[in-house]
Amino acid sequence: MLYLDVDGVLNPDEPSPGFTEHRVGRLTVRLSPEHGAWLRELAGRLDLVWATTWEEHANQYIGSRLGLPELPHVDFSGYEPEPGDPRVPLLQLPRMRKWAPILRHADGRSFAWVDDVIPFTVRRQALRHRRAVRLVRVDAARGLTRRQVDGLWRWAGRRRGRGRVGAF
Numbered sequence: 001m002l003y004l005d006v007d008g009v010l011n012p013d014e015p016s017p018g019f020t021e022h023r024v025g026r027l028t029v030r031l032s033p034e035h036g037a038w039l040r041e042l043a044g045r046l047d048l049v050w051a052t053t054w055e056e057h058a059n060q061y062i063g064s065r066l067g068l069p070e071l072p073h074v075d076f077s078g079y080e081p082e083p084g085d086p087r088v089p090l091l092q093l094p095r096m097r098k099w100a101p102i103l104r105h106a107d108g109r110s111f112a113w114v115d116d117v118i119p120f121t122v123r124r125q126a127l128r129h130r131r132a133v134r135l136v137r138v139d140a141a142r143g144l145t146r147r148q149v150d151g152l153w154r155w156a157g158r159r160r161g162r163g164r165v166g167a168f
Contacts, residue, residue, distance in 0.1 A: 001111035002042060002152065003051035003074065003102050005138075006062050008116030010035050012143030024061045036066030038149045045156035049074060051102055051113060074098070074105045099125075110159050112152055116140035132159070 004010070011029050012019070019030040039048060050058040050073035059070045079101045099122050102113060112134035126133045134155045136148050 001106055001109055002046035002048050002156075003105075003111060003113040003115075004039070004048060004071075005115040005117075006050070006052040006054050006058055008140030009114055009138045009144050010062060010066070012139075012141060014141040015143065022061075022065060029061065029065075031062065031065050032143070033066070035144055036068060038144070038146070039066065039068060042149060042152055042156070043068075045153060046112065049105065051098060051115065053077075074101050076101055079104075112136060112155060114138060114144065114148070114152070 010031060015030045015032070018034060019032045022029045022031060042048065048068070048071050050056075050063075050071050052058050052073070053076060054062065055073050055075060055077060058073060059068075063069070063071055076098060079097075081100065082104075098115070099119075102111070110132035114136040116138045118135050118137045123135055126135055134152065136152065138144055138148065
């Protein structure tokens with residue numbers, strides 16, 4: 001599984017040449033066709049899932065512009081905490097809002113998560129699962145890079161047919 005954020009990852013703050021601007025309501029989104037090609041490449045080894053506050057709207061406004069098929073998404077807005085969710089310090093709740101829903105969606109399957117905000121607490125919790133969980137923190141100014149895509153490709157190749165992620 002590959003969980004994808006949009007803002008800061010596919011829509012960087014300071015895009016390099018090759019990005020095009022698109023209006024989405026009152027928002028301006030900057031996207032690169034290169035990202036679409038890279039994600040289609042990764043789809044050969046990983047199941048792509050939107051992990052963004054755009055939720056299902058990412059298909060219409062982002063994926064369609066990148067040439068991606070409709071992808072499933074993690075539901076963050078409808079998420080209700082459950083027993084067994086990872087413990088989160090109260091002050092970190094706003095920054096940690098994606099972690100438990102992603103874990104629940106993954107349902108024990110190994111996964112990679114690409115985001116510009118991956119809190120230290122998440123990285124610490126995932127450390128003991130480092131072979132089954134790959135966290136890729138992207139520089140929000142630049143967005144996803146070819147080097148990060150190559151690393152995900154290699155990781156996915158090593159993960160094929162491997163076991164499940166244990167409890168966090």
